[in-house]
Amino acid sequence: MKPTTDRSRPVTIEDVAAAAGVSVATVSRALRDLPHVAPATRLRVRAVAERLGYHADPHASRLAAGRTFTVAMALPLVGKWYFSQVVAGAERVLSADGYDVLLYAVEDRTVLDRFLADARYRKRSDALVIVDIRLSTAEFDALAGEGAALVTVGPVDSRFCSVSIDNVAAAGLAADHLLGLGHRRLGLIGGQADSPIHFEVPDERRRGFLAACGRAGVEVRPDHIVDGHFTVEGGAAAVDRILDTDSPPTAVFAASDEMAMGAIHRARQRGMAVPGDLSVLGFDDHDLAAVFGLSTIRQPVRRHGERVAELVLGLLSGEVDDPVHVVHPVEVVARATTAPPAA
Amino acid sequence: MKPTTDRSRPVTIEDVAAAAGVSVATVSRALRDLPHVAPATRLRVRAVAERLGYHADPHASRLAAGRTFTVAMALPLVGKWYFSQVVAGAERVLSADGYDVLLYAVEDRTVLDRFLADARYRKRSDALVIVDIRLSTAEFDALAGEGAALVTVGPVDSRFCSVSIDNVAAAGLAADHLLGLGHRRLGLIGGQADSPIHFEVPDERRRGFLAACGRAGVEVRPDHIVDGHFTVEGGAAAVDRILDTDSPPTAVFAASDEMAMGAIHRARQRGMAVPGDLSVLGFDDHDLAAVFGLSTIRQPVRRHGERVAELVLGLLSGEVDDPVHVVHPVEVVARATTAPPAA
């Protein structure tokens, strides 16, 4: 058992300097691949550092240099599929480049205000990624003023890089799919999310859906538009309300797969055949959508995370300068929960 | 617009000290509720700090004091339901106590080795939580030697706090449920996970399942035990192999809901009725298990996360000293995918 690494007392840069017979400055340079270090010296220092198991204390170096090699991610719900995918994607590319990720769940206005106010993340990270959190113009202004390295997934502000989809167009696709199947009485499950902070998404999807219907000369009754809170239960409750109206629709579009699955479940519990009596179209293409046979609008969620991370890295390395706005494609995936209307 | 907060230059403790007419030491004490500060002074300092929007630089204080107020969480797959729930639960209670969470995806041996070796997390966090990552005894020894504040979800080592379930007993419950329904030919989808690092879980669940079957005098054929890799697709492929044997089972137990759903989907694609021709029982009680009508073994996943966070907090505050081993209950949730065998 060779004592390659002695973990009793943290190895400092001085230990390495002493062992390598150079100054701490040289060690610092050598290890960070900065110029002005003789190749031989660099090699020797690297070897010593390796042998001693030395790793620069991130706090000390941040304090001295200002960089943390950490990026903060703020998102409403860590446990929801969509967000977990974005995080997973981002973590992968960030960690590959040596960055750590700090996770903040910002589920409502109160938390957001506090988050923005004390800006813990600010001193702890080199960049901030916010996922589907709606910031006010004033808040964007403030961030821009601070010169924050901010990248968004979802909302887009002209001053910051962003990754998003065209929700209006996507919802139009949804309407077209249903319309194309021959449906003329349509319902919509979406509406305002529970907490007002995330999501302009529901609005956009509603607008896009209604606009496409309008173009086809189809009107959607207001009582066929119900909020499903983006949850399974919400989707179930929403479809209940929609089906309880007189002359219920023959097809509904749910703004998330979770809501769609809840709606399908409830419709079937009520004895309706899906898609026979009711077609249901979801949104996202959740991991379980396929086994559920769910027709949906697919967006590359994990890719959102990877892309946003790439933007962050570009920003931090200076390769990306002007705000880049990435818009990912979406597509209709017709499976087994949408079909032409019975009649 | 009163300039309550000037974000141009970070506010330092000196600014506060100057503005409050005291020394930095006093500010430091006052703000951290340390003794030896006159009540009036404390109030004044607090007010000034508030007005200036001052927040101690976490890196500077960690450097000086050694604490980071951050806990690191390492888990194999950030994007899987189970892990995202654990993280969500932990984040909630940790952030409530002012702790930030650092996320590390450790998906295989290589990454784990590197993770353990350079111990980035070590200097960046006050505690480490590992979720379903199997550490060798030597690795636990090393961590114990370092005096690491480690809490596990899943694996249990006598020297560290842990949160777990009794997988053997849980799988026994699964077998008993199926056996109780009258099944005598049983299959098992689980086996080794893809990456060898996480999960003693599959082994334990297999052992528990087989043991319970054994007690009932029922033997499970080796070709009815197939690895499903803990994914939807894996579950589907696994059930294919099981059903392709001669004399296939009338019921299968999948060690995760995702695999169970994949299996059900495939069985139905093959024209089998579930549960008519084949009963399928899952494990976890995934958010979507209910809408899928999936019978399953429920474990309180989110609670795992909350509990592990509580243990971390206890450890860090010194309230918890000796290793605490929390074992969460599990229960059978019989829904619509398990029923007595047809014959």
Added chain:
DNA sequence: ATGAAAGCGCTAACAG
């Protein structure tokens, strides 16, 4: 009860 001063471990000029 409060202040002065010595670091924490590292980086970044500035010399040489």
Added chain:
DNA sequence: CTGTTAGCGCTTTCAT
């Protein structure tokens, strides 16, 4: 190419 020396912002004795 390499070493010296200030700090970075905060905590913590040790005085007072």
